[in-house]
Amino acid sequence: MIIKGLQKTTLIDFPEKVACTVFTEGCNFRCGFCQNPALVSVSDAPELPEKDFFYFLDSKKKWLEGVCITGGEPTLHKDLPEFCKKIKEKGFLVKLDSNGTNPEMLKELIEKKLVDFIAMDIKTSLEKYSEICEVKVDLNKIKESIELIKNSGLNYEFRTTIIPEFFSGEDAKKIGEWLKGSKAFFLQQFRNEVPLLDPEFKNKEPYAKEKLMELKKILEPFFDEVGIRNL
Template sequence: MADGPRIGGLARFSGIDWPGRLVATVFCQGCPWACPYCHNAHLIPVQGEAEWAWAEVRAFLERRRGLLDGVVFSGGEPTLHPALPEAVRAVRAMGFEVGLHSGGPWPDRLAALLPDLDWVGFDVKAPFARYGEVTGVAGSGDKARDSLRRLIDSRVAFEVRTTLHPDLLDDAALDQLAAELLALGVRRLVLQPARPTAEAPVTAPFPALSADRAAAFESVETRA
């Protein structure tokens, strides 16, 4: 495949982007949402020239066969790219497991990818009716909820994680979000305190999940 997704960066080795796996992480450019705490904000616009050509990434991965467990496509939002499904299949053909980081803005695109994925890290931003307060896009919560439903139904391994920012989620909103996730069938939740950015400095205590709500999950992990 000569062309692939636009790539803004490559982490040659990561032990954190897919828990329990040693992976390379491919950062795709472009995202339809603009969460103020995003630490890959430089990837939100799709640049005219990718920092990495897909051919370079493939050549690197060929040299890592047998040394890495898998490859994670992250971003940005990888499902923005029409070339992503072919890139995923190419990576699988090399013998790697394939993971995806996504917020689910395009449910149909995610659903089409799921048969070729081994794991998904799914980002949930807020109670679904309040998504626009975080993403800046009206109706984004409906897309995310639909994507999460399809992911759960697919039986592909996944983790759901939520970034905690006190200006975007308070205790009540976090409890509401947890209730919505439980109703969908999510049983494990990862909470990630936001790292401050110029757009979203952290000036108050992080929101906390109530003990009763946390007890309803099989596990709630706080990850720095």
């Protein structure tokens, strides 16, 4: 596993758990609003050796309940299942953040009980998906991942960073109908004051709070829970 960052404690990333967050290298999407630009491409930035990470984890057994694995896109790493297994064997819960492009690996992780929580990004409605990700997206893989996650029996959430031109009221309705019957959906407010993968996105204005509340209302009939983050 190529680890490019470690947040030693988080009370936010893993719902209701005290956790740490591991950042893996590389992503197969190029979302302009990405807040982890340094992780998207392979770089010569220093790596945290896996053995050092596990040393850290062993030293925090009393304090931490779980590990969030995020990126980049963690499922690009063939050894992710093995990495999760080692974490689970040490008695920690595992939360995985994914863009849903690798349903084969998600299936393996679910079947082998190597993850406890999955958070999948839903970038926008199906028609605009490739445009926002700035790569040609295989939508069948995205749909397959959604079905796997919904039927996994695990805790999970779907979430979207709201870029106004890619998330109108019409998009919200389409996403609601597409994901209908899922547990949880979170709208994440777009922040343009942090480093972003595409500097042009710094000129894009986020929606006002009232508009996000309006979108939340549109989505509510389709999910058990709908929330807004980063307001």
